[in-house]
Amino acid sequence: MPKFIFLILCSSLFFIYAESSLSQWNVKEGEEVPIEFEGAKKIKRSVSSGDQIFYFDGPNKGKMVDENGKVVDSSNFKISNGTLVIKKFSKADEGSYSEEPNMIMTKTEHGFSGVPGETLVINIEP
DSSP: OHHHHHHHHHHHHHHHHHHTTEEEEEEOTTOOEEEOOTTOSEEEEEETTEEEEEESSSTTBTOEEETTSOEEOOTTEEEETTEEEESSOOGGGOEEEEESSOEEEEEETTEEEEEEOOEEEEEEOO
16 A cells, blocks of 8 residues: 555656646737747747747747748737737637747756756637
């Protein structure tokens, strides 16, 4: 019995830790939504139209680019103090957002270890 309790405790801690990097927001349609990942140079989003990346610097600064390298209409986005702001959130903006690349790497004595970074899932309130 003690082994079973220990197994349940360890499993619970694993799931609590694993879910800590996943957040969910419900927002109102048409609302201004700030999305911040401290120090990010790019933010990737997965929405119904596919994967897209927003750039904070470089030739595509302030633009959303799709997975084929095509610039998406970016008039609904702005940069404010290092934060991506969606001016009027719509159904097309629903999806998951994360810093790109979304892996936190740590150098150890025997190599590297990595864990997924924070992911934010944003939906429109029902």
